[in-house]
Amino acid sequence: MSELAAIFFGMALVNNMVLSKFLGLCPFFGVSKNLKSAFSMGVAVLLVMFVASAVTWPLFHVLLVPYGAGYMRTVIFILVIASLVQIIEMTIKRTNLTLYNALGIYLPLITTNCAVLGITFINIDSAYTFPQSIAAALGAGLGFTLVLVIMSGIRERLDLADTPKAFRGAPIAFITAMFLGLAFLAFGGMVG
Amino acid sequence: MSVQTILAVALLTLVGLIAGIAIFVVNRLLPKEDESLQKASEIKEYLPGADCGACGHPGCFAYAQAAAKDSEVVVKTPCRLLAKDKEGTKRLGEYLGFDIDTTQIGQKAVVHCTGDSPVIGAYSGITTCGAAVQVGGGFKECPYACLGFGDCAAVCPADAITIDAVRQVAVVDWEKCIGCGMCVKTCPRSLIELIPADMPQYLGCNYLAAKDVAQRKKCSVGCIHCRLCVKASEHDEVTWNDEKDLPFFDPEKKMVAAAAIEKCPRSIILKTPAFPEGIDTVAEAAPTQEKEQATG
Amino acid sequence: MQSVKESFTNGIMRANPTFILLLGLCPTLAVSTSLDNAVGMTAAFLFVLLLANIIVSSLRRFIPDRVRIPTFIVIIATLVTLVDLMLQGFVPELSKSLGMYIPLIVVNCIILGRAEAFASKNRVVHSIADALGMAIGFGWAIFIVSLIRQLLGSGSLEFFGVHLFTVPGLEENPAAIFLLPMGAFFVIGVLLALFRWMGVSESE
Numbered sequence: 001m002s003e004l005a006a007i008f009f010g011m012a013l014v015n016n017m018v019l020s021k022f023l024g025l026c027p028f029f030g031v032s033k034n035l036k037s038a039f040s041m042g043v044a045v046l047l048v049m050f051v052a053s054a055v056t057w058p059l060f061h062v063l064l065v066p067y068g069a070g071y072m073r074t075v076i077f078i079l080v081i082a083s084l085v086q087i088i089e090m091t092i093k094r095t096n097l098t099l100y101n102a103l104g105i106y107l108p109l110i111t112t113n114c115a116v117l118g119i120t121f122i123n124i125d126s127a128y129t130f131p132q133s134i135a136a137a138l139g140a141g142l143g144f145t146l147v148l149v150i151m152s153g154i155r156e157r158l159d160l161a162d163t164p165k166a167f168r169g170a171p172i173a174f175i176t177a178m179f180l181g182l183a184f185l186a187f188g189g190m191v192g
Numbered sequence: 193m194s195v196q197t198i199l200a201v202a203l204l205t206l207v208g209l210i211a212g213i214a215i216f217v218v219n220r221l222l223p224k225e226d227e228s229l230q231k232a233s234e235i236k237e238y239l240p241g242a243d244c245g246a247c248g249h250p251g252c253f254a255y256a257q258a259a260a261k262d263s264e265v266v267v268k269t270p271c272r273l274l275a276k277d278k279e280g281t282k283r284l285g286e287y288l289g290f291d292i293d294t295t296q297i298g299q300k301a302v303v304h305c306t307g308d309s310p311v312i313g314a315y316s317g318i319t320t321c322g323a324a325v326q327v328g329g330g331f332k333e334c335p336y337a338c339l340g341f342g343d344c345a346a347v348c349p350a351d352a353i354t355i356d357a358v359r360q361v362a363v364v365d366w367e368k369c370i371g372c373g374m375c376v377k378t379c380p381r382s383l384i385e386l387i388p389a390d391m392p393q394y395l396g397c398n399y400l401a402a403k404d405v406a407q408r409k410k411c412s413v414g415c416i417h418c419r420l421c422v423k424a425s426e427h428d429e430v431t432w433n434d435e436k437d438l439p440f441f442d443p444e445k446k447m448v449a450a451a452a453i454e455k456c457p458r459s460i461i462l463k464t465p466a467f468p469e470g471i472d473t474v475a476e477a478a479p480t481q482e483k484e485q486a487t488g
Numbered sequence: 489m490q491s492v493k494e495s496f497t498n499g500i501m502r503a504n505p506t507f508i509l510l511l512g513l514c515p516t517l518a519v520s521t522s523l524d525n526a527v528g529m530t531a532a533f534l535f536v537l538l539l540a541n542i543i544v545s546s547l548r549r550f551i552p553d554r555v556r557i558p559t560f561i562v563i564i565a566t567l568v569t570l571v572d573l574m575l576q577g578f579v580p581e582l583s584k585s586l587g588m589y590i591p592l593i594v595v596n597c598i599i600l601g602r603a604e605a606f607a608s609k610n611r612v613v614h615s616i617a618d619a620l621g622m623a624i625g626f627g628w629a630i631f632i633v634s635l636i637r638q639l640l641g642s643g644s645l646e647f648f649g650v651h652l653f654t655v656p657g658l659e660e661n662p663a664a665i666f667l668l669p670m671g672a673f674f675v676i677g678v679l680l681a682l683f684r685w686m687g688v689s690e691s692e
Binding site for chain 2: 059063064067068069072075076079080082083086087090091094095097101160161
């Protein structure tokens, strides 16, 4: 159990998807302009990461590996993720309109998000067991949401500040990400 | 064709098929897409889209959804922003199939400040009221003055608030105001209040004597709590609010307080556009004393 | 209708994918720790983008509109798998260094974006020019970032084992932060600001 917790917190804080693995940068800089949409995007990503990991792990170990087709994982995973996102979007749209209005519009953006495909690859490359890969997915999703929310808070404030003209927008956002990353380095020794 | 190739193609086809079937099955199993969603999207096209909440619904899309289920909603809780746009109201009425009557008394916003308080320091921070009030109690002498950076004007969906640049104060245009109350929530000094649209007068000051601030005086037209207005009222048009230490005009009774307006030594009881014609008083709509602005 | 030459030069400067369009930042930041990595990533990128553009452009009249995106993704995924396996086979060291960022090319916004926005609407010749231009644009962008990061982060420049250059005094105490992800953010933030300051037009 403590091992799962270690993986969970490791993925969320120490090996944060955005700040130390560079995954999910496009939504990180694209959607982090205001707090509400950032939170919605984060939750949507968490949901998709969870479902994607839950489906791709068994798929890999049951269907691909026994037949020596591990190299097919790129194509197979992306197909599965695209279909999953389609199904999730359909389900939310038809069953819970409020939820759909809140985060449904972000779901199509997540299909080509490196964060989701990335976490499925990490699960395989780190040779996690099924419970471990779920813990990793949840941790990664939460870490992504956390960083996205913090970033959007900072950016909302930055909008009001007197930034030099050349730095406005993306450049200052990147430099902010650097400081955020530096701060997260402090978590380094946390998970042994 | 080696085994590997066949295997790869077979796997891909298999996964593709499973994915396709899964999508198909889920599509069938799920309840049909709520029809009102389609209608709501269509109705939303006719709405202003300002999400001001004046109608009482949490946003224009929620209003559209409610209207899609029950079209009486547009009459029971009319969209007050749309009511300003006769063409738009007509188009929505045509879409829904009946005439929409939008005359209503409603409420309007007033700013309890005339902006006469002098500036006591040069402020060079974030140019929003929300930020400026946090720096040393504001850059105007009066601790309850309007700072005039226009947080309220920015949030008004009807563009009813303008900023008087000379006095640095917000002014509400009752013609355009729809009484949604977004400015009330935004003002960090709670200077804006919604009063009935047929209220004849309001107080142009919010200096709460009960909460004096050391070293900070009210401006030259601020309320001095003399209660002459109360004494001048023959039929209790004006009563005294002990908590705030300011005059109180009952919004239920909406009585015309012509005598109080005349007797006020600071002429700070101001007429609204709803003040009836033909009654003579001293006070104009806004005091016009010139003030020197001390720039630090 | 752009000329072939215009399609080519577009990607290098005016619509540079990294600095102007701000697409595909994940690989740029992740692998730009050394020049070798930069070259390897660019080569893989060029391969996938070129072939993807050619295939999509050739088939553009036959792909039904509704299954457009999934089709593109499958084509790109196949090409990426090819490249991944080739790298693993021929340059295993480089492949290990690049890690999972090669398979992640499949969701790289640049490739999908070019397929969707350009190759599916233009002739093969133009698409080839566009692919080459974009790849060169991506290439020199990642090259510069790697140059800065490797120079400052390890004090010396090495290129496929050939020692090129050493900054005196820096090799003993390199600014290791530049090899970390944060350094990458900083470098690209400053470079973006530099570009903006130089007045290159942008679409943000």
